Amino acid sequence: MLKRFVTRLPLGLLCLTGVSASGPQTSVVQVFDQRGLPVEGAVIEIPPPPGSTRAVTFPWRNAMAQRNQTFVPGTLIVPQGSSVAFPNLDTVRHSIYSFSKPARFQIELYGRDQTRSQRFPITGTVALGCNIHDKMRGYIRVVSTPYAAATDLNGRGQIDGLAPGTHRVTVWHPRLRGSGNETVQTLTIASGNPARLTIELR
Template sequence: MTRFTRVGLPIFVAGFAALAAVPGTMFSAWAAGPASLRLQVVDASGVPVRDAVVELHAAKAAAGPIRFPWKMGMAQKNQQFTPGTLIVAKGSTVAFPNLDTVRHSIYSFSKPARFEIDLYGRDQTRTQIFAVTGSVKLGCNIHDQMRGYIRVTDTPYAAKTDHNGYVTLSGMGNGAARLTVWHPRQRTPGNETRSTIAINGGAQSQKVKVSLR
């Protein structure tokens, strides 16, 4: 037993290392783990930016329709849009339920979706299709203070930052990818910034600084 331990263990370790170094083996995939990106968005002073939309267009597009875990709906409640920013896949139909005691008339003059919904009351719902990617700013013809935003995307790797400015994207393939950060108060054309990032497998982290109005 002692002889086997002294001789066999180094051979086993060397064999494991050699196998793990071979691309495409079970061991190399296990060691790298699924690709994920944890990103924090901060402003020029280093303060976390909440509700920034982060999109990653990977080198290899994901197959099949895009499905997000949240509902494709933006309610009107307390004379506000809820949520204030919603991410939807290109081609999605978004519901606009009115949960207020007053009537609303939703509209948008944004290039990706120009529309106007006539007045409708409490517990009624209207819908709108968003067929073009980009950012859509929403308002209400009756209540000028109401502002909402819909970000229409064609990638499944998209999410909003939390109150600490963090977002985590996972499941994308390796290779060069385009990273887009959008926020309605960003001081850039289209309120977004783009950069290139290399996805190498496993967990990665990055911080992005943006300038806000």
């Protein structure tokens, strides 16, 4: 049922720019398609270095609302083991389901100003749908790293706290064809120098 969500994205360009002098820094990510248009909802992940004790937390809430018969946000990143709230802000009822490997579940119909929650103990991508409204789709990316971000309308994502060095970067997007709709590359961030990574997406 959810496989129809995966379409073709011909070619993508990922630019990652590090901004710092020496220690942990802020990295700004931009993702573009073949036409040079920004790609929204791409998730960029970098694993923590060996021995890292940094907690996997993010500044946003672990919540995905239903508003105007749309999942908001369309793509949500949460730490492994988190419970996600699904508040219904619509005037109609919704029923949420997923057939994805990391989380197969169904939340029965519930109405306006009601909230349901679901725990996500396994990393990976969870594609969401609504049994009542076929056009609704959303994605939860469950991660085990604090270095993750989703791109916005301008194709930009920001990852804080990265140290200079070579990093393995995983990029996921629902329209990226390949195993798990993701690709893996390496990225070198040098002190005071912007880092740039170009990838091809089918």
